Amino acid sequence: MQRPLARFSIGFALALAAAAAPAQQPDSAALLSAQAEALKAFAMMDGVWRGPATSVLPDGSRRTFVQTERIGPFLGGSVRVIEGRGYADDGSVRFNAFGIISYDVARRSYSIHSYAQGLQGDFAFTPTGDGYAWEIPAGPGATIRYTATIKDGELHEVGDRVVSGREPQRIFDMRLKRIGDTDWPAAGAVAPR
Numbered sequence: 001m002q003r004p005l006a007r008f009s010i011g012f013a014l015a016l017a018a019a020a021a022p023a024q025q026p027d028s029a030a031l032l033s034a035q036a037e038a039l040k041a042f043a044m045m046d047g048v049w050r051g052p053a054t055s056v057l058p059d060g061s062r063r064t065f066v067q068t069e070r071i072g073p074f075l076g077g078s079v080r081v082i083e084g085r086g087y088a089d090d091g092s093v094r095f096n097a098f099g100i101i102s103y104d105v106a107r108r109s110y111s112i113h114s115y116a117q118g119l120q121g122d123f124a125f126t127p128t129g130d131g132y133a134w135e136i137p138a139g140p141g142a143t144i145r146y147t148a149t150i151k152d153g154e155l156h157e158v159g160d161r162v163v164s165g166r167e168p169q170r171i172f173d174m175r176l177k178r179i180g181d182t183d184w185p186a187a188g189a190v191a192p193r
Helices: 002-024 028-045
Strands: 047-056 062-074 079-087 093-104 109-116 119-128 131-137 142-151 154-163 169-180
Antiparallel strands (some): 062 079, 093 109, 119 131
């Protein structure tokens, strides 16, 4: 008597799992549409940017350089891709970073996956009324807070080292002018033939 009941139970469980599987599949078109809609909050970033930047090194010295950014939508606008380059006076690249801004529909939150100077990480990325903000943990009780405003063709981003119990210390400042449009990164895909 137990075997037919056990077979029925296993068969019933498998049938339920099979029936539930299609219902658990996400609606890819709806997800992509929701992500693209959410990423419109950052459309003002799209384009090619260039301008002066200053960073404060750990020893307190200042380094000034030319910073460029190219920013554009990818995957049907469901993500935004950023490449930043900092150039020395001789034209050599002294800093290169890459980031991907995305939106998690289930969590209703933005994030940036950033690669720079051999490091990588995922960080909360927040739209503001006129730009964005994000933070990177920088050791016990310390954070690097980046805040940007984008207005009248200028992207102004600052980075502050925030340590509990101290005044924030400005460690980065860039003022970039929008110098044009870009079809990067979507352009140049490999054709099927």
